[in-house]
């Protein structure tokens with residue numbers, strides 16, 4: 001497959017670190033390797049760089065720097081926000097509200113808390129993946145201590161009405177966390193406007209390094225710590241700082257927060273063009289997720305009668321990197337819980353393809369997908385007993 | 397994650413399609429992940445002279461169908477009955493543990509096609525030997541993103 005075009009359309013999984021991000025990180029791997037807690041020169045440099053990154057992160061979110069805590073990524077931030085709140089407030093109550101389509105970093109954390117005696121309400125979503133804010137309000141009881149609803153879904157791209165839910169949470173004085181891992185850089189995020197108490201983000205989703213994330217904790221909120229040890233991060237998150245990672249996060253979030261409408265306009269246009277083209281050119285397809293309330297780079301389409309993993313393998317042979325919600329790729333051999341929650345039949349979830357576009361995609365990339373995808377789909381349909389059955393039924 | 401052999405059979409599957417008026421057909425569904433495999437056989441003098449398949453499933457399921465139909469062609473019905481999922485997986489130079497059940501689908505498809513043939517001939521269907529094959533072992537769950 002050498003010399004072949006490589007088209008990366010899996011930006012929801014991870015992104016390629018921006019060259020400026022890598023350039024910003026290198027000095028902190030090479031020269032300023034000091035431990036930020038130490039007092040000599042190279043350590044002070046590191047300390048300062050961490051604080052600059054904190055300021056950049058705060059500025060992008062409309063928060064104060066003292067409200068930003070660095071973590072090892074989205075998973076840790078979600079775990080900390082949820083477990084930390086649950087244990088800090090367990091005298092007040094034991095009830096948590098979340099949605100059926102959260103990332104496993106949230107769902108499995110809630111599942112674990114259920115084993116510790118907490119109760120969790122998993123709110124359903126509609127056919128487009130939207131949580132209904134009045135469902136949230138109805139689910140609140142005197143025992144409710146936490147609402148955790150993702151800002152946008154990683155599979156189908158649906159953007160949730162976070163500001164509305166934030167209002168409800170404030171009216172009822174319930175702590176509100178949102179997993180904004182997919183959102184930073186895609187749409188403007190302002191913690192005050194959203195009315196959130198806690199917000200998770202992860203650098204590798206916006207052209208930063210892997211293993212670097214942050215949790216925004218609104219001033220005055222005191223979730224218990226997840227990691228105990230040294231006094232780093234104002235005694236809230238122990239462990240020597242991942243200085244280079246944090247610097248990379250800072251640079252990446254600075255870039256991600258700049259001119260979001262301008263930067264995403266092109267991606268959005270490619271998304272709409274490719275989506276419309278696929279739905280028009282390839283029969284028996286449907287768009288999963290919301291038509292409008294949708295992340296700018298997200299396309300999720302089901303191709304009836306075929307299975308997603310075989311689609312990915314063929315696309316890969318043509319240099320296209322994508323993703324699917326098929327049971328065959330999940331490891332657990334269950335179809336995506338998100339596609340199930342929006343009411344897709346098992347076999348339609350099976351044939352789902354997620355293409356997530358990003359900043360480096362070009363019109364040539366779109367054209368390459370257009371030239372390859374119809375052939376891939378028909379090749380698999382030609383060997384599908386379901387497709388065969390459908391054609392027979394048509395004839396008779 | 398797949399062996400070269402699996403990828404080779406997946407990219408260039410042998411025996412894709414249906415046989416017109418087949419002597420035996422087996423259609424099996426996968427209770428684990430919901431996939432479907434259909435095996436067609438042509439039988440002459442107790443020997444499988446042609447085999448074809450149609451599969452709705454993953455790369456391993458398609459490669460298993462391709463390999464399984466290759467393995468049974470030219471074999472007597474008795475010999476073909478004894479082609480196990482392990483034999484299919486071995487011929488494919490191994491399958492990841494979570495994908496073993498996909499090769500099982502091929503074994504079951506062959507058995508069903510053979511019994512379909514036997515029943516059409518008014519013969520007793522052969523019974524499955526229980527507990528000889530592996531179902532899928534618990535694989536580690538991949539991360540979602």
Ligand SMILES: Cc1ncc(COP(=O)(O)O)c(C=O)c1O
Pocket residue numbers: 012013072073074075076078103105150152153154179181182202203204211213540541
């Ligand atoms: C919505 C969402 N939450 C959490 C995570 C986990 O983030 P990380 O990979 O940084 O742990 C991801 C991505 O994998 C995600 O898409």
Ligand code: FES
Pocket residue numbers: 327328329426429430431452453454455456457494495497498
């Ligand atoms: S057919 Fe679903 S995992 Fe192989």
